[in-house]
Amino acid sequence: MKIDNETVDKMAHLARLEFDNEAKKEIIKDMNNMLAFIDKLNELDTSNVEPLIYMSDEVNNMRNDEVKQEITQHEGLKNAPQHDSDYIKVPKVINK
Numbered sequence: 001m002k003i004d005n006e007t008v009d010k011m012a013h014l015a016r017l018e019f020d021n022e023a024k025k026e027i028i029k030d031m032n033n034m035l036a037f038i039d040k041l042n043e044l045d046t047s048n049v050e051p052l053i054y055m056s057d058e059v060n061n062m063r064n065d066e067v068k069q070e071i072t073q074h075e076g077l078k079n080a081p082q083h084d085s086d087y088i089k090v091p092k093v094i095n096k
Helices: 005-015 021-042 073-078
Strands: none
Touching: 005 021
């Protein structure tokens, strides 16, 4: 596979990007280098290689969640720009 101007134009359209001619030349060069690297990797014999699922053999030691009351509702409302006695007031963002 070879990357050309038409391929870059299609990808740029899909990504909603615009490139000038100099940038397009650099992109074509870089993408062709990437494809050449992938072709080089395809030459390797990986028939006896196990697929890598995790990057390490480490196991996550998860802690149990504990519900804590760090601040009170009154303290939480102190920093709100607008609030009533129980809730933070925010502007309406959905119009029906």
